[in-house]
Amino acid sequence: MGNKRKFLFFYLTTGAGHISTARVMKDCILKNNPDAEIVMINGFDNKNFLGKLIFETGYYFSTNFLGGLYSLTYDLAQSRFFQKMMLYTIAPHTIKYIKKVIEEEQPTDIVNFHFALTPFLKKVLRSTDRKINMTVMVTDPFTVPRCWFYEKTMNYFVYSQEAKEIGIKLKVPADNITIVPFALNPKYQEKFTAEDVVALKKKHGYDLNKKILLMIGGGDGLPGAIDIINKCIRKKADFAVAVICGKDKVKKDYLEMVKKANPQLDLHVYGFVNYLDELVKLCDCVVMKAGPATLVEVLTCKKPVIISRYIHNQEKGNMQFAVRNKVGYFIQKPEKIYDKVEELLDDKDFDIKMAKRFAALDIDVDTDKTAKLLLSY
Known part of the structure; x- marks a missing residue:
């Protein structure tokens, strides 16, 4: 050997x-x-x-x-x-x-x-x-x-x-x-500037003057995403909405039809993507399930989260971590989620408040430490 x-x-x-x-x-x-x-x-x-x-x-x-x-x-x-x-x-x-x-x-x-x-x-x-x-x-x-x-x-x-x-x-x-440390994909650890965000918005076809809501649900999409989007349509949301459907082709096809039927809503629909890090970096707020990997990825990019669902007990601590550190909210009802998104994105001091909270957030993502420890045996 x-x-x-x-x-x-x-x-x-x-x-x-x-x-x-x-x-x-x-x-x-x-x-x-x-x-x-x-x-x-x-x-x-x-x-x-x-x-x-x-x-x-x-x-x-x-x-x-x-x-x-x-x-x-x-x-x-x-x-x-x-x-x-x-x-x-x-x-x-x-x-x-x-x-x-x-x-x-x-x-x-x-x-x-x-x-x-x-x-x-x-x-x-x-x-x-x-x-x-x-x-x-x-x-x-x-x-x-x-x-x-x-x-x-x-x-x-x-x-x-x-x-x-x-x-x-x-x-x-x-x-x-x-x-x-948390095992985090290095793409999420790369620092990015306001200029980088502008470049990413141009790359993916977003209006540079609009705030962006991103909805993520892991490999199978986010439960309740359609209800939230319907609320965005009814309220004539002035922010863009990006939805990751993952492997849920039925939901993706349905939302594509919703997009065509409601051109006034700046809706962007995705299936499975290998550039989720770019969508996280260009957005302003994320609605998601409380999966540990995605939560750490989003918080490392300093994006506030609204957690709409967590797996019974198993992911409860993930939700509590985000809420306890004031970088996340736990809201289940689609109507209330929309109201919180609107509140956050309309807040003129939003970026300043979030910057202070994320500055105090301590997440160790130096995965090299773990690799070196495994190699030391």
């Missing part, structure tokens, strides 16, 4: 946060050690139908359409017994697949980005006589589900003291939990 480092990054496609964090860490490690090799591995192969049904398809529908079901599942998942039963059903196939991957890839290091895979990875590593460094990167920054700390002897990376304290209460030794 020599001294070359080979990492396996294990993830699941439950939401965008896990895989996006893995991609950021991959780029950062390669920047610090170009000779390293990193292989991204979905912990469920295509034959793991039950695992995908529970953790991927089930997660998607319960969080987007059946919030009550997700709340029930989330609360049940805090039970150790329920965790064992859930994992037991998918253990045979998952363990066999992970063992095969590790034998074929021969890694020096494993970094796991999803709690459901930790017990299986631990079991496989126990059965090998090779030394493999193993780290679990907890992607929920504040209110961390108990299932992240299912295994007490793992090495954990967390984003906050609150997360570390949860692990300690669940009997994970304090020395096994390291607080690291």
